[in-house]
Structure formats: structure tokens, C-alpha cells
Amino acid sequence: MSIDSIDAAPPATAQTEQAVREQALVEEVIRSFASGGSDRDREVMNSLVRHLHAFIRDIRLTEDEWSKAIGFLTRAGHITTDTRQEFVLLSDVLGASMQTIAVNNEAVGDATEATVFGPFFVENAPQIDIGGDIAGGAAGEPCWVEGTVRDTDGNPLPGARIEVWEADEDGFYDVQCSDGRTAARAHLFADKDGRYSFWGLTPTPYPIPYDGPVGQMLEHYGRSPIRASHLHFMVSAPQKRTLVTHIFVDGCKYLDRDSVFGVKESLIKEFAAQPAGTPTPDGRDLGGREWTRARFDIVLPPAGPSTATATKTS
Template sequence: MTNSDTEQHRRERELTERVTASFDGCDNPRLRQLMQSLVQHLHAFIREVRLTEQEWQSAIDFLTAVGHITDDRRQEFILLSDVLGASMQTVTVNNEAHGSATEATVFGPFFVDDAPEVPIGGDIAGGAAGEPCWVEGTVTDTDGTPIPGARIEVWEADDDGYYDVQYDDDRVAGRAHLYADADGRYAFWGLRPTPYPIPHDGPVGKMLDAVGRSPMRASHLHFMVSAEGHRTLVTHIFVRGDELLDADTVFGVRDSLIKDFVPQPAGTRTPDGRDLATSPWSRVHFDIRLAPSAAADGDGERDRDDMIDAI
């Protein structure tokens, strides 16, 4: 290493140390830790790749564009977090394995609070296009004890690959909530999931295109399940056989969440007597096991409302 190299290294290290030390007076220990670690990792990245000023400006422009396209119906920052695997890594860190508890996965950008309630056996499709699908299962704790009254929120895209909030007519379709019965059982009619692209007409889509990555998501159905004394679960189930299971653009697939969506020919008797004489349909069974709240973190229950506020 030459003298000039040594001097350059000293200047870069000294700057990182000064910026890190600037947060020493922060009264909040956790915030101080987050900011100082962020500075150290960010500076290490800049130094490792020898970031150019032009590249830095491009990054600023990119993040500015992400902010500009974000509104109350589209969250481009969540998309960015998702495609970088940051969302899934955060989920993994915050949902430590606990016995037989159902695995968590990403929230995604299309959850809407206050979706309509449907009874057990109700239809969440709301007129959305797609093949009918009967979804059923039980909600229990990790010992298999039923959890009566567990709140189950579900949402999904239609057959064209769009969620209701992506339309401009204020429709409510493909989403609802219901409650498990006294035996922890739940059931509803939805749509058989199909693959679809995340919104890719914005800066995140341009980034994916630039690096040769697909915007496609594997077919899935979203769940959020909550009950007093238990860790709130955010998860999906995926369609076995989907060719995108190994290429989901947000890295959300877990092997344990891949389920058999069993095709039923038109005219096959339905569980609730619904008349589908001329329409094929599917059925899937998904048993949900919730971890106790103490498994969420040292502070106890992951509150459902706090999760919603976070998005």
C-alpha cells in the first residue's frame, strides 16, 4: 500500500468515525444503535464499490421517483423493499421459528383495513373475475387447540392480476374478513390464485428491467390471522405446481405454504351446495397454527393494529 493509499484510507475511515460519533448524544439507545449501524454499513458500501458521484446522484433521483409515485393507493417503497428481499428478511428476523407455528411471509402493498365481514362459507370475491375456489381449514395454537373467534383477513388479486385498489372505481372485491367458529374452523369462497406482475410501470419496474429480473409473483392468497394471546400471523398460501415458485420476485415463497389447489370439474358437488353446474372450481385446505404472543419478541404481543399502522 502506497503512502497515498494509506492517506486515502485514513480520510475515509475518519469520516465514518466522525459521522458515527455524531449520534453519540442520542438519548434513545435503540435509535442511536440503528443510526450508527446504518452509517457504518452505508459508508462501507460506498467505500467497497467505490461509488461514483454520478451513481450517487442516480440513486437520489431513483429514490425521489419512488417517493413521487407513492400515494394512498400505491406504495412504491414497499415494492422496493420487497424486490430487494428486505421485507422478507425483516419478516424472517421478527418471526422466529416456534414449534409447528405457520410460517410468515411478506405483507405486500395491497392490504386495506376495514374490509367487509363475511360469514363462514361466505364469498370474498365480490364479483371479481376468476375461477371459484373453496378455502377451508382450522385455526389452532401450536399444540393443536382450536382458537375460537380468531380474526382471519384475506385478500387476493383477480384473474387479470389486479387487486381492487388498483382500479379507479372504488370497488371492494377479493378481500374480506371472517371469524373462526367455536371449533376454530373457517371456510370461504374466493378465487383460485393466478400469477401476476407487481406494478412495474414505475421506478421499481425500471430497476427490475435494467437488471434482467421479472416482476412476476407466484400465485398466492394473502392471510392475516390474529387472536388474543397469540402472535399475529401475516402469510400467503401458494399453488403447488406454479412455475414461478422458485422465481417469486419478492422472495415470499416458503415450502410449508405451498398447497394443493385441487381442481373440481363443473357440476361437482360443492361443500355448501353452491350451484356450479357450468363452472369448474377448486378447493384447498389450509390449517393455521398461531405462535403464543411471547414468541413474538421480548415485549409480548405483536398487535394487529400496530402492524397496520406500520404500513
């Protein structure tokens, strides 16, 4: 739908004179932004104003509904902290985060698909060697993850930086704990052949924070706050588009109802169960514990006009 078509058909409930007054306000607001910012700033703001006013006019928003919406956003602001971003959660559960990712990550050959960043990424996570352990004491079933990083021509990308992070078996990230721990996150670099491997935790489902206004909204509409089991990746290499993605556990019962719409078929991977006592790839002694293993081969496209800028989304 074009911007012009949004304004072309006034709501059926509005009389002609009323529609003219309403449209005049839209144009007045747009003119108020005409002399500042860049061309792109004005393009964004003009479209925002037209779509916002079209929404208000289309549903004939009541003043009580408008007041409730302002109250909702106010509560979202009050609950937001350095480690809790309610507006990111709102973007996620409305599908806005995934739509932005889709727009900014056009398909290129067999490049790995992107998905939401999530609000729990932390800069300067500890570095581990290939084959190292990201768990850092976090509770959960051990999981061996391995794969390669290549470009769309099949060439290995030695030295590609791989950031990984995940929740523990109880569904909590380290930043949600009060003791300042760093756990279940790290970064490593692919070897000369583009290969990588590490020990992590077998992902489990968990709810996004639902004790705030976003959670209340989900409950009101009968939606679950649960995210499908997943492991986060952010992968970068010179002259390549940075990839922000997850891998999801094949068989997870939430794959078709992930609360933030992040699941893509190509990102569902087998986390093969290994009975207790099964030899590990690196000879690690797991003390008789069961474990899983997964493979994730990553393909990065060239950097270009559609390169995505990583933003914190769920």
C-alpha cells in the same frame, strides 16, 4: 460480520492516509447522533451509518453513481401514492422485506410460516360469515378454502380473526381500480372449534407494478416482475403472534422465481380442480362452472419478544 469488522479492513484501493480520513468521517457522523433518541434509536442509526459508509468505501462509489441513486429514489417518491408504494416494492424485490420477516418470526414448534404482507391490504374489509364469499363481484374461478386455526399445542382458537385478500383473475386488486370497488377481500372469525371456510378465487400469477423505477431496475437486471399465484392471510388471536402469510398454488410455474422471494415450501398448497357439476361443500350452485378447493390449517405461536409487527411489504 460484526460492525467492527466492517471498519477494520479499508478498501485495497485506498491508501493509508485516505483510509484514515474516510474512517474519521464515519466516526464524526456517528458522534452527531450520540445525544438524541433512545438507546435503540442510536444502535440502529450507528449501524446504518457504518454499513452505508462501508458500502460506499468498498465499491468506491462514484459521484455519478451517487447522483443516479438519488434520482432513482426521487422517482420512487414521486410515483408513490396512497395506493402505490414504490419503496415497499423496492424493499420486496431486494429481499429486505422477507429478511425482516425472517428476523421477526423465529420458528416456534409447528407454527405456520410468515411471508410478505404486500402493499394491497386494506383496513376494515367487510365481514363475512363462515362459508361466505369474499369475491364481491371480482372476476375469477371460484375456490373453496377451508381449514382450522390452532395454537402450537393443538388447541383450537375460537374467534380467531382471519383477514383474506387477493387479486382477480387479471392480476388486479380492488384498490388498483378507479371505481372505488371493494372486492376479493373480507374478514371472518373461526368458529368454536377453530374452523373456518370461505369462497374466494383461484389465485393466478400477476406482475407487481413495473411501470416505475423498481420495474425499470428489474428489467435492467433481467428479472421478472411476476409474483407466484397466491392468496393473502392475516390471522390474529389474543395472546398469539399475529400471522401474516400467503398460500401458494402448487404447480404454479413462478414458485421458484417469485419476484419478492415470498414462497416457502410449507405454504405451497394443492388447489384441487373440481370438474363442472361437482357438488360443492355447502351446496352452492355454481351454474355448471369449474372450481377448485384448498385446505390451509393455521398454527399460531404465543406472543412474545419476537412477535412481528405487521408492516406493508408486496
